[in-house]
Amino acid sequence: MEIQVFFMELIFTCPETSQVFYTGNFEVIDNHGIKTDTAGNKILEAKVALVDPCPFCGRMHVYHANELACPLSGRF
Numbered sequence: 001m002e003i004q005v006f007f008m009e010l011i012f013t014c015p016e017t018s019q020v021f022y023t024g025n026f027e028v029i030d031n032h033g034i035k036t037d038t039a040g041n042k043i044l045e046a047k048v049a050l051v052d053p054c055p056f057c058g059r060m061h062v063y064h065a066n067e068l069a070c071p072l073s074g075r076f
């Protein structure tokens with residue numbers, strides 16, 4: 001199942017500094033589509049990787065889609 005995901009910007013939290021930032025410079029990787037967890041919630045089984053280094057610590061963070069406090073987890 002192919003999922004096309006379109007976003008302008010997402011909210012990310014730097015795991016090193018706990019600072020929050022917005023960016024549109026990310027890409028969805030390892031996209032396995034929508035899965036249903038054991039509680040019956042639909043989750044997007046994918047990872048989101050920063051294209052540009054984190055503005056706070058300079059690392060290239062990778063997030064699980066369902067960790068993000070954003071439309072990714074609730075929109076489907």
Ligand SMILES: [Zn+2]
Binds near residue numbers: 055056058059061
């Ligand atoms: Zn960071």
